[in-house]
Amino acid sequence: MPTVSDRAGTTGQAGQSTESKFIEGSILTLSSSFLITACTDGKAAVTDSIVLGMGCFWGAERRMAAIAGVLDVESGYANGEIAGTYDAVLAHERMLQWGRTTRRNHAEVVKVTFDPARVNLEKVLIQFWESHDPTQGDRQGNDVGTNYRSAVYTNSDAQQAIALKTRDAYQAALTGAGHGRITTEIAPLETYFLAEEYHQDYLAKNPDGYCGLGGTGVKYPADVAT
Secondary structure: OOOHHHHOOOOOOOOEEOOOOOOOOOOEEOOOOEEEEEOOOOOEEEEEEEEEEEOOHHHHHHHHHOOOOEEEEEEEEEOOOOOOOHHHHHHHHHHHHOOOOOOOOOEEEEEEEEOOOOOOHHHHHHHHHHHOOOOOOOEEOOEEOHHHOEEEEEOOHHHHHHHHHHHHHHHHHHHHOOOOOOOOEEEEOOOEEEOOHHHOOHHHHOOOOOOOOOOOOOOOOOOOOO
């Protein structure tokens, strides 16, 4: 089991907040959950994004990037009430454990950007549910703390409905296999910060790096998936 120091590295540039959901660079937001980005042929390509917490974002990033139709996965921090940096998150978690604060910590998350013409949100979430244990509360395997909570942070009512639908379907499968209640937080995305550069594509750059991600072994019901 790695310690905090095992996962720490030289802190890069402070976490960058992406105001108004996912505005980054030339990306424009629409009234729906969709984003428009420029294509080389001058035509607009429509993509969608969702933010997911599965424990340590190193393994989560690699797992979600393996989905056909996923265009980009980046590590970040979401839905906390503090600065969006790795050091701030670790320090705040210690303060919570010592009872010295009640302010909410960020969750380590991955922002998954995908092409809805190639893969729908339900299939992205099926990979999410199957790739970690969503019944563990504020931990994932050996990684313990509110910053490792399971979470789905949505950017539209439609995403919220799909997240709840897939949760209920997977809960039925877990219950049938003797597992406990899903503790995943499903809520609108309120704050999001891009993680430091050394966290991005961490396992691609460090193939033997730590990955504590592990699922329950329970498959999402095939008769429910679309």
